[in-house]
Amino acid sequence: MTKIRIGNGYDIHRLVSDRALILGGIQISHELGLLGHSDADVLTHAIMDAMLGALSLGDIGHYFPPSDPQWAGADSLVLLTQVHKLIRDQGWQIGNIDSVVVAERPKLKPHIHKMRDKLAAVLELQPNQIGIKATTNEKLGPVGREEGICAYAVVLLVASE
Ligand code: MG
Numbered sequence: 001m002t003k004i005r006i007g008n009g010y011d012i013h014r015l016v017s018d019r020a021l022i023l024g025g026i027q028i029s030h031e032l033g034l035l036g037h038s039d040a041d042v043l044t045h046a047i048m049d050a051m052l053g054a055l056s057l058g059d060i061g062h063y064f065p066p067s068d069p070q071w072a073g074a075d076s077l078v079l080l081t082q083v084h085k086l087i088r089d090q091g092w093q094i095g096n097i098d099s100v101v102v103a104e105r106p107k108l109k110p111h112i113h114k115m116r117d118k119l120a121a122v123l124e125l126q127p128n129q130i131g132i133k134a135t136t137n138e139k140l141g142p143v144g145r146e147e148g149i150c151a152y153a154v155v156l157l158v159a160s161e
Helices: 042-054 076-089 109-123
Strands: 004-016 021-023 026-028 092-102 130-135 148-159
Touching: 004 042, 021 042, 021 148, 026 109, 042 076, 042 092, 042 109, 042 148, 076 092, 076 109, 092 109, 109 130
Parallel strands: 092 130
Antiparallel strands: 004 148, 021 026, 092 148
């Protein structure tokens, strides 16, 4: 029997002025950016939580606590590399990732391929192992009012041997 595990992750960060907007490791030109202790890359955070959840390893707040100045302004791709090493060290590899970013603005479609290629490079995957969709929230709720951007991710892990 193939050993497989599944995990899901969710994250949301507040949109503010004077912050860069970084999603999937890509900086996107916009008048607002996401507020957070690290670079607040919600997509990468949701993916990391899905990876950890698949192995019942807790969440990213446990490994990279906001109270730790070491992670202030951290590049989330560096954190992703660490989480990836953690799951590989336990004998697992990623089968595929699927994700959704919910943002009212800016239009993310032009950036999806770059995000996918960036995450694939960091995780040593083929780009077609990573799904990234973008949708708006139809102007509903805090995401619809452009108060924040959220992301959902599902990750399938496959035993390495
Ligand atoms: Mg986060």
